[in-house]
Amino acid sequence: MTNIEEDKTRVITSQRDPGRKYSEETRVADWYRDLKQQLTSLGPYLKAGRIVTFQNIAPEEKAFFEEMVGIIRVPEAVCAVFIPPSIVQQAMWPGAGERQSDETTGLYSISPDAGAVAAQRCGSSSTIVNALFTFPPLTPGVDVYEEGRLLAGYAFKDHRECASGLSDILNTYLT
Numbered sequence: 001m002t003n004i005e006e007d008k009t010r011v012i013t014s015q016r017d018p019g020r021k022y023s024e025e026t027r028v029a030d031w032y033r034d035l036k037q038q039l040t041s042l043g044p045y046l047k048a049g050r051i052v053t054f055q056n057i058a059p060e061e062k063a064f065f066e067e068m069v070g071i072i073r074v075p076e077a078v079c080a081v082f083i084p085p086s087i088v089q090q091a092m093w094p095g096a097g098e099r100q101s102d103e104t105t106g107l108y109s110i111s112p113d114a115g116a117v118a119a120q121r122c123g124s125s126s127t128i129v130n131a132l133f134t135f136p137p138l139t140p141g142v143d144v145y146e147e148g149r150l151l152a153g154y155a156f157k158d159h160r161e162c163a164s165g166l167s168d169i170l171n172t173y174l175t
Contacts, residue, residue, distance in 0.1 A: 029148040035118050036125045039081070046079035048122045053082040059084060064114045064159075066131070071163035072117070075175045078121035080129075088116075112138055114159065117166065121174050127151070129173055131166045133159050142166055144173050 041054065045052055049061040051074055053065050061084035074080055123126065131142040137144035144152040156162035 010137060028145070028150045032128060032145040032148045035128045035130055035141040035145065038083075039079075039118055039120050039125055039128065043079075044080050044083060044088060046122065048079055049074050049076040051082050051117060051119075052086065054087050057084045058086050064133070066127040068115075068163050071167070073171070074119070075170070075171055077121055078119055078170050078174045080117055080170070081124040082115055082117050084115040085104060085113060113156075119170055127173055129166070129169055131162060131169075133162060137140070144169065144170050 018167060022129065039046070042052075051065075051069055051072060053062075057065070065082050065084065068082065068087045072080075112135050116133065117129075117131040119129045119131075126147055129142060130145065131140070133140050139155045139157075140159055141155045142162065142165060143150060143154075151173070152169075154165055156165050
């Protein structure tokens with residue numbers, strides 16, 4: 001296990017109830033709960049029919065966000081947020097210093113991806129769509145959660161295909 005994986009495991013484990021069994025269902029329910037909390041806390045900043053993001057993000061994250069916004073069609077009833085890797089790094093390890101991507105890969109130390117999108121019907125978190133724009137060898141994908149259960153999962157060959165697919169998925173599950 002790499003240091004990154006050990007850090008993730010340590011953080012996740014520290015948030016768990018030691019007497020609780022962690023089945024796949026439990027992990028999915030916990031992930032849904034975390035997504036719901038994130039969307040709830042960001043609620044005042046979400047805009048109907050748009051993907052919003054954070055103000056202070058790295059230039060490469062901003063470029064990726066702008067590219068995705070040009071591809072993803074967000075239905076008017078949907079609110080969505082792009083969460084870049086540097087923000088995840090700050091949230092998971094506050095005080096860990098400046099956010100620094102690797103000079104050769106542009107990757108952040110905790111995340112082999114270009115970011116994620118979390119979306120819901122504006123004002124309702126019963127169904128949440130979560131897209132993760134991973135880098136190879138991982139596969140970009142979109143998961144759909146409903147009331148703590150994994151409803152559907154989709155895998156795509158690249159970021160552009162994932163973004164296009166996300167448009168259809170948002171329309172199918174959130175309108």
